[in-house]
Amino acid sequence: MSSQQAESKMTPEVQAMIGVEGDIVEMMGVVDQEYLRRFAQALMDPDPMYWDEEWAKNSKFGRLTVPPIMVSYMSSRIPLGGGDPVTQAFEENPFSDGIGSVKKFGELPNVPTDLVRVVNGGNELELYEYPSIGDRIKFQHRYSDIRERVGREGNPFLLITRETKFYNQDDHLLCITRATTIRR
Amino acid sequence: MVTVDDLLNMDPEDILKHNERPDDQAIRNKQQIYYDDVEVGQELPKYIYRQTPTHLFRWSASIENFHRIHYDLDFALNHDKNPTILVHGSWKQSVVPQFLKDWVSPGGWPWKARFEHRAMLTPNDVLIMWGTVVDKTEKDGMGIIELEIGMKTQDGVESMPGTATVVLPIRGGKEIPYPFIPPQD
Numbered sequence: 001m002s003s004q005q006a007e008s009k010m011t012p013e014v015q016a017m018i019g020v021e022g023d024i025v026e027m028m029g030v031v032d033q034e035y036l037r038r039f040a041q042a043l044m045d046p047d048p049m050y051w052d053e054e055w056a057k058n059s060k061f062g063r064l065t066v067p068p069i070m071v072s073y074m075s076s077r078i079p080l081g082g083g084d085p086v087t088q089a090f091e092e093n094p095f096s097d098g099i100g101s102v103k104k105f106g107e108l109p110n111v112p113t114d115l116v117r118v119v120n121g122g123n124e125l126e127l128y129e130y131p132s133i134g135d136r137i138k139f140q141h142r143y144s145d146i147r148e149r150v151g152r153e154g155n156p157f158l159l160i161t162r163e164t165k166f167y168n169q170d171d172h173l174l175c176i177t178r179a180t181t182i183r184r
Numbered sequence: 185m186v187t188v189d190d191l192l193n194m195d196p197e198d199i200l201k202h203n204e205r206p207d208d209q210a211i212r213n214k215q216q217i218y219y220d221d222v223e224v225g226q227e228l229p230k231y232i233y234r235q236t237p238t239h240l241f242r243w244s245a246s247i248e249n250f251h252r253i254h255y256d257l258d259f260a261l262n263h264d265k266n267p268t269i270l271v272h273g274s275w276k277q278s279v280v281p282q283f284l285k286d287w288v289s290p291g292g293w294p295w296k297a298r299f300e301h302r303a304m305l306t307p308n309d310v311l312i313m314w315g316t317v318v319d320k321t322e323k324d325g326m327g328i329i330e331l332e333i334g335m336k337t338q339d340g341v342e343s344m345p346g347t348a349t350v351v352l353p354i355r356g357g358k359e360i361p362y363p364f365i366p367p368q369d
Binding site for chain 1: 205206207208211212233239242243245246247248249250251252253256259263264273274275277278279280281282285286290291293294295296297298299300301346359362363364
């Protein structure tokens, strides 16, 4: 099938998702030392700013810091008491990829497409302030862009960009992430 | 300091010997780099990794990422038709601010970055996180450094081409504000 013949995946329903934003929601729990420990070890970042309070107190920042990108992953924490979304995902689809159909806290509605494969297409980061241990983090997602491209074999695919702004309890903007997902 | 080109002429086992990722003591002892001292074309220290399946599992667990392509070999092979389980894009994107932070610390700021994910990285690839200064300007009394960044495999495949902007103090100038306030154009 040539690129001219391939059916566009940029349907009116997909187009309508551009600019759709979620509520500002507060993530489960607070920024905590244990999550930071596991994150920093998995990242292999031994920065004493994450764990040495005396060192951090004498730094420019005056206290322990937390990688801003870390709170973007904390926003996926699943609260207790709302059922088990992993089990639910596999009940609905035994071939769940473990991420696409797992309902997350504060997530945007799915983009209505029959493209099932999910690949990370790229990221943008803007950093403004380090989160601190004990912070309560609020965030808001928005579909900032959706574009269609055509692959070498003539099959259209979608580049879906989700922007997320993260704030602390004092409404300080901590960071902005933009994640582009390839759906094909 | 070895260059990226030097590393790509080495065997993978030799590349690993040139990791410049700092330990906690090196971070404590880090001296400030000033805008004045930076030259276009300068390379940043290289961070070198070899992720095993255990590293991948640890990353999935740490951020509660359930995506099966990172730990479920049967799913990776037969559903997504990948060659094996894959290194996380989320891990790569988290290395970027670490890499920038370490270079500008203790007084600079790792402002922003953007990058694409162009190649599948698999366990046991030797990965080289690199950065090169491509431009420098002064704005609002701050030193703005533009970088090209990426993460290459031992075979020279660029898996994460991108750019970044970091902010360094100017020698004898003002401190970089914190929380960070971007310069006005």
